[in-house]
Amino acid sequence: DFLPPELHHFVGFLLRGLMARFNTDIKIIVDEYDGAGNNELYSAAQAYLGSHCLDDARVVRLSKRHDCPLPTASLPSYHTTHDYFQGIPLQWSSVVERASASSSPIRSSSLSSDHRYLELSFHSRHRDAVRSQYIPHVLAEAERIRLLARERRLYTNRYVAFGDDHRNPWSPAPFSHPSTFETLAIDPVLRDEIRDDLLRFVSRRNYYSRVGRAWKRGYLLYGPPGTGKTSLVAAIANLLEFDVYDLELTAVQSNTSLRRLLVCTNPKSVVVIEDVDCSLDLSDRKKKKKEKKKKKSKPDSETEEREMDPSEGGAGWGTSSVNLSGVLNFVDGLWSSCVGERLMIFTTNHPERLDLALLRPGRMDRKFHLSYCCPAAFRVLASNYLDIGDEHELMAEAEALLGEVDITPAEIAEVFMRCDGEGKGADAAMEKVIEEMRRRRRKAAASPPECGHGKLGMENGFLVRRDFRIRGDDDAHV
């Protein structure tokens, strides 16, 4: 009190200098923000200290993120904990400076008004060991803790639709589609083949890394509408307990956005693009070139008409500028180096409209044809919807008719749904379906064979396109 303020300052300065000579401790300050954003070292140290504190500290701060089943621990503010690394005693303190008390330039650049930091103290003789070994150790441990938490994530699978929130384009919801491989009415051989392929895929983490391939698989599900493509996607997600990312290509602005979306997906996910032939122009480039040539040779008025035809699609439908190259990269680009297994499923009613580059193995590893209802699939539907089996008196007739007419599982399911379950209702439902199939058979017998061109088929497991035109019964040009 007797000293003038200037002397105060000077004496304080001298005393601090003197104490520093005797004090051999060193302090490292790890700020929460580093001026440009979050300081990764701060988060890593908090994760490291959290797991450390859980073991022996008297006070621990716990928090839980919505997508993580386990809470994460950290060192509470204004608390201190001790650590030993290779015999070096270390002390960590969590400090918060209120806005008015702090003069840090970093605080002003952060969003929070408080300045949070961790203070690491240790003896000066350990300076090198701390810098070159302890800090990397903290970072590595934090990464290990992060991966462990991720692995322990509960995969109650989610349905994630593509939304318009720019920062979080995927809007998740719990996935609870009831479709399973047991309820699916498809050829049992095909069903088992798909199931085996999926189970082999998910169990082959090491195999994929050994052969130098990204751990991903692409499926093309093709076939007429109502044959169970969407139901199969749901059954796959349920079988593997994967999240479903439902992507609407036309809603994606650009190839870059498409890539960004994919990077935002989690491991153990199915990315689905339904009716891919309808969303963008991903048609065969060779075919398009031929068509262009044809167009040039046609009169002007006809050309204009074709240019206006929206059914031709084309990159840039609506406001989207996603094109074939973007989709090819999306399916098989460098993004696939993202950690974890991913399944990509495209569905279409018209596989012949897709560019062959999209169909090649590596992009579409397997192509599954879901076709009209076969007898085995019919039995599954009859059992699920009507609770009847092979012994039903009309079963044999229904199965015989299925060999003659095309009817989809969706159409049969709809007839079954309209009747009241077991007993008389089941008989009536069977009769209705049989009547409908008889009607189709009569119609088919009365009408001439259909003209068409460009058919798709499977040959030795490969998708093959045969360009041919049928003009009549015995006038087929291949």
Ligand SMILES: Nc1ncnc2c1ncn2[C@@H]1O[C@H](COP(=O)(O)OP(=O)(O)OP(=O)(O)O)[C@@H](O)[C@H]1O
């Ligand atoms: N194979 C099937 N097994 C069981 N149910 C089916 C099957 N196929 C169709 N269904 C029934 O028909 C409805 C339509 O099926 P789904 O949407 O899976 O067909 P899709 O092939 O995806 O049709 P689209 O090509 O028009 O999208 C579903 O609600 C489902 O109940």
